Amino acid sequence: MKKLLFICLSIFVLPLQTLMADETPKVVVSIKPLHSLVSAVMEGVATPTLLVKKGSPHAYTLRPSEARALASADLVIWIGHEMESFLEKPLETVAENAKQLELAEVLETSLLKTRSGVEWDEHEHHEDHATHEDHDEDHDEEHEGHEDHATHEDHDEEHGGHEEHATDEEHDDDHEGHKEHADHEATHDEEHEGHDEDADHEEHHHGVMDMHLWLDPKIAQKVVTETTKMLIDIDPAHAVQYQANSAKLTTKLAALDASLKQKLAPVKETPYLAFHSAYQYFEVAYDLNAVGSVTIDPDRKPGAKGISEIRERVKKTKARAVFSEPQFESSLVETIIEGTGATTGVLDPLGSDLAQGPDTYFILLNNLADNLVIGLK
Structure with missing residues (x-):
């Protein structure tokens, strides 16, 4: 009888022991758009931990629970020092044993230079296209001669x-x-x-260099590729699942890119101002006509003289709209557009109000395109 009881217990306990031994990687991701892409790659295996759930990553402060997540992490995925400076010390101390995927480093050849000032010439971003490998071939004829000046x-x-x-x-x-x-x-x-x-x-x-790289679906595809490589490296047991998820995500990103291109085509020549220069990758990818921003640093508001200059910029360029962002005061934009004939809308590069998950990235970019079209048409 005792022998039979032992056999029965073994049948139920052994699978449980195997399941516990089959650990999945603990992955921590800095911002929501990246977290969405990583979640999609890890779907069916595990769910990564998101650090910055709301607000700007530039001035973020880690909570104790987030520090604990870093301490137990196997892998941390972030943009880089210029975007999430709050992670620099924790990665050296709290998460010293975790592997890192610093996207600004591995995708260096895809980065665009940071725009200077709050005024840009129409399509100024095209001058930096020589370093943006995804778009070189698309714009060779349109910008003939730019290649001759790509290097000093x-x-x-x-x-x-x-x-x-x-x-x-x-x-x-x-x-x-x-x-x-x-x-x-x-x-x-x-x-x-x-x-x-x-x-x-x-x-x-x-x-x-501009760190808002996730706003181009083609670069997002590179994020997926690098993430998949790293996950397979630290968790080869789930390599097949990661590869299948990556292939599925590649198809979705290509479809998103085609859809956005079609959606934005009617307004790509219409001039507008953004709240700050966070959308360059999106504007370059879809050939949009951003002519400036309200501020260089969203944490520092322009004074009365600065507002007057921006108003003149709106009139001079005949900007159709001046866009605000959800985490900053929209009253400033309302003051700027008063009497100019321009409208306003809201653009959000981080998806602050979106629920986190595998679909968040696609919702974020579609919202961005929809709000631009509504503001510019």
Whole structure:
């Protein structure tokens, strides 16, 4: 009888022991759009932990529960130091044993330069396309000649070191108008006293390269690829599931990209201002006509003079709309557009009010496109 009881218990206990031994990786992700992509890759295996559920990652403070999640993490996925600076010390101390996937590092060749100032020439972002490998072929004909100026080395060879002799008369002849442009910039600097300080703050706050890389579905596909590689590396037991999820996600991202391109085509020439320069990857991917932003740093509001300058920018460019963001005061935008004829709307690069999950990324980008179309049509 005892022997029979032992056999019966073994039948039920052994599978339980096997299930407990079959551990799944503990993954922590910094922001919601990334968390959505990682969740989709891990679907059917485990659910990653999200750190920044609401608000900006620039000034985030870790909660004790989030610190504990980092302490037990096998893998941490984040953009990089310029985006989530709050993670720098915890990753060195609390999560010192976890592997890291720093996307700004592994996707360095896909990054765009941070825009300077709050005023941009129409389609200014196209000049940086030479470093954005996903779009080079699409814009070769449209921007013929840009490739010749992709590097300073090419420029130096073409002009024989003229950069060292910027005041030479011969150089001025070769580059007619450059001196005038430089004088204009100097005058502009005097007229906008204090803007240099803002630019320095911007470079310190956001870095040289723009970190909002998730807003291009083609780059999101690269995020999926790198995430899948890392997960298979730390959890080979679930490699087949990760690969299947990745393939499914690839198809969905391609469909999203095609849908957004069609949706945004009617408004891609319409000028507008964003609250701050967080949407460059989205604007480049769909050839949108962003002509400036309300502020360099969303945590620092423009003064009365700054507001007056932005209002003039709206009138000069005939901007159809000035967009705010949910985590910042919309009253500032209302003040700016008063009497200009421009409308307003809300753009959210992080999906602050969205529930977290595998579908969040797709909802986020569709919302972004829908709100742009509503504001611009």
